[in-house]
Amino acid sequence: MNKFFTLLLSLFLLSTQSNAQIADGSVAPDFTAEDIYGNEHNLYELLDQGKTVILDMFATWCGPCWSYHTQHVLEDIYQEYGPNGTDEIYVFAIEGDGNTDVECISTNTTAECSSSWGDWTEGISYPIIDSRSIFSAYECRYYPTLYMVYPDKKVYEMGQQQVSGVLEMYNLGPKLQAGINPVFLESDVLEGSICGEQMTSPTYVIMNQGDQVITSGDITVTYNGEIQYSKAWTGNVEPWGIVENVEIDEFLVNSNSNIEFRMDNINGNSDQSLVQSSDIITDVTNLITLEITTDANADIHNNSFFILSSLGKTIGSATLNIPNHTYKYEYELEDLICHFFSITDAGGDGLLGGTVRLTDSQGRVIYDNADFGNGVEVNFNASMNSSVNDILRDVEMVVAPNPVSDILSVSIALEEAKDLSLTITSVTGETLYQESNLNLPQGATRKTVNISDFNTGMYFISLQNNEGRLTQKVFKR
Numbered sequence: 001m002n003k004f005f006t007l008l009l010s011l012f013l014l015s016t017q018s019n020a021q022i023a024d025g026s027v028a029p030d031f032t033a034e035d036i037y038g039n040e041h042n043l044y045e046l047l048d049q050g051k052t053v054i055l056d057m058f059a060t061w062c063g064p065c066w067s068y069h070t071q072h073v074l075e076d077i078y079q080e081y082g083p084n085g086t087d088e089i090y091v092f093a094i095e096g097d098g099n100t101d102v103e104c105i106s107t108n109t110t111a112e113c114s115s116s117w118g119d120w121t122e123g124i125s126y127p128i129i130d131s132r133s134i135f136s137a138y139e140c141r142y143y144p145t146l147y148m149v150y151p152d153k154k155v156y157e158m159g160q161q162q163v164s165g166v167l168e169m170y171n172l173g174p175k176l177q178a179g180i181n182p183v184f185l186e187s188d189v190l191e192g193s194i195c196g197e198q199m200t201s202p203t204y205v206i207m208n209q210g211d212q213v214i215t216s217g218d219i220t221v222t223y224n225g226e227i228q229y230s231k232a233w234t235g236n237v238e239p240w241g242i243v244e245n246v247e248i249d250e251f252l253v254n255s256n257s258n259i260e261f262r263m264d265n266i267n268g269n270s271d272q273s274l275v276q277s278s279d280i281i282t283d284v285t286n287l288i289t290l291e292i293t294t295d296a297n298a299d300i301h302n303n304s305f306f307i308l309s310s311l312g313k314t315i316g317s318a319t320l321n322i323p324n325h326t327y328k329y330e331y332e333l334e335d336l337i338c339h340f341f342s343i344t345d346a347g348g349d350g351l352l353g354g355t356v357r358l359t360d361s362q363g364r365v366i367y368d369n370a371d372f373g374n375g376v377e378v379n380f381n382a383s384m385n386s387s388v389n390d391i392l393r394d395v396e397m398v399v400a401p402n403p404v405s406d407i408l409s410v411s412i413a414l415e416e417a418k419d420l421s422l423t424i425t426s427v428t429g430e431t432l433y434q435e436s437n438l439n440l441p442q443g444a445t446r447k448t449v450n451i452s453d454f455n456t457g458m459y460f461i462s463l464q465n466n467e468g469r470l471t472q473k474v475f476k477r
Contacts, residue, residue: 022155024155024156025154025156026154026155027153027155028043030042031043033129033131034129036106036128041092041129047152047153047240048240048241050088050176050239051090052090052148052149053148054077054090054091054147054149056093056094056146057135057147058093058094058143058144059095059097060097060108060115060116062143064143064160065144068160069093069124073161074093074126075124076163077089077167078090078124078125078126084125089170091127092129093128094128094130094131094134094135095131097132097135097143098132104116105130106119107119138155144160146158146161148173150173150174151174151240152173152183153207176210176211177209179210180212180266180269180272181211182208182210182214182263182266183206184204184205184207187204187261187276189203189278190202190259190278191280192279192280192366192368192380193282193380194282195282195338195380195381196338196381196427197255198253199252201251202261203246203247204246204276205242205244205245206242206244206263207243208238208243209240212267213236213238213239214237214267215234216232216233216234216266217265217267217272218232218262218263218265219232220262221246223257223259224258228249228251229248229249243263253280254458256280256283258280259278259280260275263275281365283382283383284382284383285361285382286335287333288331288360288366289329289360290307290316290327290329290358291328291329291355291358292305292326292327292328292355293325293326294323294326294327295351295352295354295370297347299321299322301345301346302319303319303321303343303346303351304318304343304344308340309333309339310338310340310429311334315333315334333382334382336462336471337381338379338381338382338429339380340378341367342375343356343375343376345372345374349371350373351370354370355368356370358378366378392468394414394415395414395470397412397470397472398411399411399472403475404474404475404476404477405477406451406452407450408448408461409446409448410461411444411445412463413443413444414442419437420440420464421436421438421462421463422447422463423461423462424462424474425459425462426457426460432451432454433449433451454476456477458475459473459474459475459476460472
């Protein structure tokens, strides 16, 4: 490949695909690999020792890669802060082009290696690894790509910094705290809003970010106060090590609820605990507020959002192209059906430095996170309109059993005779059962409905006429 062409190709990739890598702040994928001299290296072993690791993803034919390589910035860092210096920073060069022979790293004299810029081993002492799989694991899209991985295993794109810039970024990294300090390295737990009911299987990864060894703790995970996971944990976890990877068996969430993780009595100390509480919302009011403050790149990252009902109606949408600007919108949802909120960022880094907050009229948070990468979609269910004038008066309705397997009993008590309709709808708004023109007498009436053919999930059962509506939720087992 012509060197001038490869230089232009590298620059083109740099200019058109920036911010398309693994998201800053993600947990770095671990790897074990041999360097070109046959020495084995493991990323997490180095991080567990408290070292910060720099990954220089390059290709032998990449002109900008060669230019940075020959400046010896990373070699200077490695000499002063690597194993022969203060032993704080480790460096790997990773050749990520799977179509390049490993021999091309050290030569460009053969026909197969004619596109290489030279001997990449000359003048450096840090390891070089030939691995397309590491390049792919870090979701790289172009050469060169440089990452800094801190001891807490979080990865951030570094760019081609000079020595001062590398050290400045290094000094911004996390530090061990004195004493006992377990933290959440990563947690995958359902929170925010959902439609109807949903299965969930939370996971939590706990790291020791204190300077004391962690040896014990009582771990519990509860759903609405009921224990889903319990363990009297013991171990011997050094600073920067992983205390525990907790994976919870799948369980059903079907109401406004809470999932809580606790690690108590850490090292036998009743005052030491780690807690994460996640609230789950299944119903929000019909009036919602969306407030968005954009970041400095809004005009080039094509930020936009939309809110749809599950019946396909667009509740609201907008393009957000003014940098560092606050937008505020208020919307009224469709009754008793699921809605979808989606926001996107073509730059791939969300609105870092900005805000995205979606709430209902009671202040319940539907979504609150500007760090959403390329985009995010959340679901939420609209309850019945809260206007007093819309509530059906002088009517009582009791639904039993709830949850129900097959035959649903609906008891209706009226203070005076009324003409009513009985309707059962899904969370997506589909009408699955309806009886109209029920001329019900004063007093008590009992209706039965066979819903054995319904899928497992949440449904809405409503009585209504031109005076208003009365609605309750029912769960089909």
